[in-house]
Amino acid sequence: MTAAVALEGLSFTYVKDGSPAVADVDLTVEPGEVLAVVGSSGSGKSTLLRLVNGLLRPTAGRVHVGGRDVTDVHPESRPVAMVFQGYALFPHLDVAANIGFGLAVRKAARSTRRQRVHEVADRLGLADLLHRMPAELSGGERQRVALARALLRDPVVFCLDEPLSALDPVLRTAARRDLDLLLRAEDRCALYVTHDQSEAMTLGDRIALLKDGRLEQVGTSRELYDDPATTFVAAFIGTHPMSLLPPRAARVDAGPGVVTIGVRAEHVELAPGDDAVVTAVDDLGHEKLVHLAVQDHRLVVQVGPGPTLRRGDQTGFAVRRHSGFDADGRRVA
Amino acid sequence: MTGRYQRGVALMGLPFLVGSVLLVVGPVLITAGYAFTSYDGFTPATFNGLGTFRDVLADPELHRSLRATAWFLVLAVPLRIVGGLLLALLADGRGRIAGATRVSVFAPAVIPDPATALIWLWVVNPLYGPLGAVIRLGGGTPGPVLIDPWGARLTIVALSVFALGEGFLVTLAARRELSPQLYEAGRAEGARSMALFRRITLPLLAPVLLLLAARDVLVSMTNALVPTLLLTRGGPLDATKTLPLLVYERGFREGFLSEGAALAVLTLLLGVAAFALAWLAYRGGRAFARARDSRF
Numbered sequence: 223m224t225a226a227v228a229l230e231g232l233s234f235t236y237v238k239d240g241s242p243a244v245a246d247v248d249l250t251v252e253p254g255e256v257l258a259v260v261g262s263s264g265s266g267k268s269t270l271l272r273l274v275n276g277l278l279r280p281t282a283g284r285v286h287v288g289g290r291d292v293t294d295v296h297p298e299s300r301p302v303a304m305v306f307q308g309y310a311l312f313p314h315l316d317v318a319a320n321i322g323f324g325l326a327v328r329k330a331a332r333s334t335r336r337q338r339v340h341e342v343a344d345r346l347g348l349a350d351l352l353h354r355m356p357a358e359l360s361g362g363e364r365q366r367v368a369l370a371r372a373l374l375r376d377p378v379v380f381c382l383d384e385p386l387s388a389l390d391p392v393l394r395t396a397a398r399r400d401l402d403l404l405l406r407a408e409d410r411c412a413l414y415v416t417h418d419q420s421e422a423m424t425l426g427d428r429i430a431l432l433k434d435g436r437l438e439q440v441g442t443s444r445e446l447y448d449d450p451a452t453t454f455v456a457a458f459i460g461t462h463p464m465s466l467l468p469p470r471a472a473r474v475d476a477g478p479g480v481v482t483i484g485v486r487a488e489h490v491e492l493a494p495g496d497d498a499v500v501t502a503v504d505d506l507g508h509e510k511l512v513h514l515a516v517q518d519h520r521l522v523v524q525v526g527p528g529p530t531l532r533r534g535d536q537t538g539f540a541v542r543r544h545s546g547f548d549a550d551g552r553r554v555a
Numbered sequence: 556m557t558g559r560y561q562r563g564v565a566l567m568g569l570p571f572l573v574g575s576v577l578l579v580v581g582p583v584l585i586t587a588g589y590a591f592t593s594y595d596g597f598t599p600a601t602f603n604g605l606g607t608f609r610d611v612l613a614d615p616e617l618h619r620s621l622r623a624t625a626w627f628l629v630l631a632v633p634l635r636i637v638g639g640l641l642l643a644l645l646a647d648g649r650g651r652i653a654g655a656t657r658v659s660v661f662a663p664a665v666i667p668d669p670a671t672a673l674i675w676l677w678v679v680n681p682l683y684g685p686l687g688a689v690i691r692l693g694g695g696t697p698g699p700v701l702i703d704p705w706g707a708r709l710t711i712v713a714l715s716v717f718a719l720g721e722g723f724l725v726t727l728a729a730r731r732e733l734s735p736q737l738y739e740a741g742r743a744e745g746a747r748s749m750a751l752f753r754r755i756t757l758p759l760l761a762p763v764l765l766l767l768a769a770r771d772v773l774v775s776m777t778n779a780l781v782p783t784l785l786l787t788r789g790g791p792l793d794a795t796k797t798l799p800l801l802v803y804e805r806g807f808r809e810g811f812l813s814e815g816a817a818l819a820v821l822t823l824l825l826g827v828a829a830f831a832l833a834w835l836a837y838r839g840g841r842a843f844a845r846a847r848d849s850r851f
Contacts, residue, residue: 277739298745310740313759324744325756531600 224289226411227274227379232283233537234269234435243269246434247283251379251411258414258426260458266435267415268307271381274413275302287313288378298324303372306446307384309364311356311371318343318352342370346404362387362397369404373380380412386421398425419459423447431455447486453551456484462511464545465490467519472541473497477555480546487511487524495538500531514539580671583823589816595814607817617818620791620801623708624776627797628829632771636764639722644756646723656728666721668781675714675786679706704794707787711795714782716774729763730756762837769833776826790829793821798822 226251234244244266251257259267272278274285276297285293289478292300294297311320322339330338343349346366356364365385366551372380383400386394402425418424422429423443431438431446431454439451445461450456456464464484469476498514498521505527512531514521516539523539531537546555590607594600611617646656663671679700680685687697698708733756740752780799783789788802789796796804802822806815 272739275743278741296745297743303745304740306736306740308734308736310734310736312740312755323741323746323754327741327744327746327750465730 225260225286226253226255226288227251227413228286229270229274230284230286232270232273232285233281234266234273234278235281236269242266242281242516243325244273244280247435247437248438249430251413253411255427256405256414256425258416258422258429259432260416260422260426260429261432262292262458265416265432267417267432267434268383268442271304271383271413271430272334274379275381276300277304298328299403299464301376301378303375303377303379304367304381305365305372305383308388309368309385311364311367315355316353316355317348317367319361320356320367321348323371323373324375338374342373345373346370360393362393362400362509365389365397365401370399377410380410382412382414384416385414386416386418401425420461423459429459431458449486449553451553453482453484453547456545456547460486462487462522462524463537465519465521465546466515467516467521471517471519472521472544474541474544476544476546479548479554481549482547482551483541484545484547485529485541486520486543487522489543490521490523490539490541492523492525493538493540496536498539500533500535500537502533503531512537567734586816589813590820592813594813594816595810600813603813607813608821611814611817611821616793616796616801617821620796620798622661623789623793624793624797625710627706627715627779627795628772628775630708631715631775632768634712635719635722635771636768638716638720639767640764641759642719642723644752648728650792660723662722663717663719666718669785670840671718672782674783675782677711679710696840701787702791704791707791707795711779711783711786714786715779722771725763725767726760729760733759761840764829765833765837765840769830769837771835772829776829777822781814798825 229247229249232244232247232249233242235242246269249257259270261267269278273280274287276285276295278291280293283293284291288301292302302514307458312323315323321342321344322335325335325338339352340349343352347371348363348370351359351363351367356367358550368385374455382401386397389397398421405425414425415421416425426443428440428442429446433454439446439455446455446459450459450464453466456466465488466482466484469480469483471484472485474483480499492512498516500512501515501520502513504511504513508527510525510527512523512525514523514537521539525531545553548554586690589600591602591604592600593603593607642656642660646653646660666674677687678684681690681699682699686700690697700710701831737755737759741755746754779797780803783795783797783800784803787795787798798818799822802815802818805811805818
């Protein structure tokens with residue numbers, strides 16, 4: 223089966239001779255797959271989306287969508303639909319006209335327009351809102367209008383640019399579930415850009431982590447969580463990032479070439495001893511996170527709700543599992 | 556807290572309120588009062604009912620003035636609004652050229668009216684002005700522009716179009732408020748530059764443009780005095796004798812103060828009516844656009 227989206231050596235530089243916003247990215251998305259592209263701001267993830275949907279032309283590399291090379295194809299002729307951050311609904315047009323904007327631009331017959339708009343509006347539960355203006359909609363309704371506008375294009379791939387960031391936290395969880403259901407129900411592939419690693423982990427079948435326009439790692443959330451390819455990934459993925467410290471401080475025999483080890487909070491436990499000092503305790507209810515100072519390094523330990531430790535207490539610890547990184551921050555063990 | 560805040564606002568607004576009552580509302584009321592009298596400034600005013608209005612309305616000079624004003628509005632207001640819009644779209648870039656464009660477009664608006672009038676006297680002078688030079692270059696013979704009714708009208712219009720800086724600035728500011736993402740969304744849906752302009756820029760700027768036009772109509776009707784006075788004195792054949800100029804001549808040069816007042820009242824009423832029409836046109840246009848866009 224051909225990949226739904228295949229990017230080959232894709233690069234983009236905004237200013238001539240400037241540093242690239244996207245550098246030499248190779249990436250494939252399989253049909254039906256949701257690939258979460260995650261990175262901090264300025265990492266090139268929004269630029270990557272705009273290269274896929276054609277708003278930007280790459281300075282090097284090719285873009286294939288649905289088995290076709292679309293590098294030189296205008297955005298409206300690509301089988302790609304975009305949902306923008308903040309949704310970019312046209313404030314002067316009602317819901318129906320927003321959804322049918324592309325058809326109106328392409329001068330489709332009114333009967334076609336009406337039929338297609340009603341079709342997607344029904345699918346997204348917008349049938350009663352067709353004559354509302356965007357300003358009269360809730361955040362969740364706006365998201366559905368943006369999705370309907372995207373769905374109307376019958377795309378091979380959805381490009382979603384931070385689709386949940388415009389919603390307040392209470393709505394976000396529900397909207398995230400709706401979005402997940404919709405993407406699964408439509409069985410289309412999606413490139414989902416977010417800066418929020420937990421969003422990426424719950425929505426993405428796989429995660430692509432970008433840093434300075436380059437791919438740090440592509441894999442399932444489990445792979446990125448358990449076996450980060452670099453110290454950057456180790457520190458980025460997970461609600462509690464990996465603790466990074468030298469093997470000697472952690473009293474781990476890490477093997478040759480390893481200068482840093484990464485330890486998940488759940489892979490280390492407290493033990494009798496006095497080589498670490500408690501600097502803080504976060505009580506999260508079902509678990510506690512104990513922050514230790516080991517020599518000059520930080521180590522976070524997850525413990526059950528039981529033991530009572532206070533700041534300044536001395537304790538020992540034992541690392542059960544770790545990843546090893548070389549001097550360049552790359553995983554070697 | 557809010558009560559105190561509102562009292563503070565009222566207190567700070569007070570000087571403005573007093574100023575507008577003394578300097579605007581008062582004179583308007585006094586003027587309106589004189590319009591119902593017969594008054595020459597030397598002998599006491601006598602009540603004349605609607606007599607002064609009857610005289611003024613029957614005066615053929617008023618009819619010529621209305622025509623001159625109408626021509627001026629019909630030509631100048633659209634040119635100023637469309638020109639301001641086009642220049643705002645052109646100058647909406649970053650970089651040195653766009654910056655220089657913005658300054659040069661706005662600059663004429665801060666030149667005082669008398670100076671502008673003098674510049675234009677020179678521009679259209681057939682002997683040593685640039686217009687004459689251009690005509691001679693093209694092989695023609697330049698004639699005097701300002702003694703031809705249409706030459707005079709167009710010169711006044713051109714002068715007012717060059718001072719479109721304020722409208723330009725407002726349009727530019729409104730244009731910059733439009734989210735770049737709307738244009739990305741439009742382009743992603745297949746809109747090219749003309750469609751983006753027609754379907755996104757224009758409808759979203761329409762409220763601003765129509766408000767500017769309504770204001771421009773009002774200001775042009777009631778305020779466009781100095782350039783016409785200095786350039787053409789309303790001539791030739793009253794072709795450029797706009798309403799404010801007629802008010803000035805009747806009231807101050809010829810000393811018929813009550814007739815000037817009646818004309819001023821008429822001008823103000825017409826200006827407000829034109830403003831209201833422009834606003835109604837805007838409301839109607841918006842309702843129409845909304846009905847059209849949602850026929851699905």
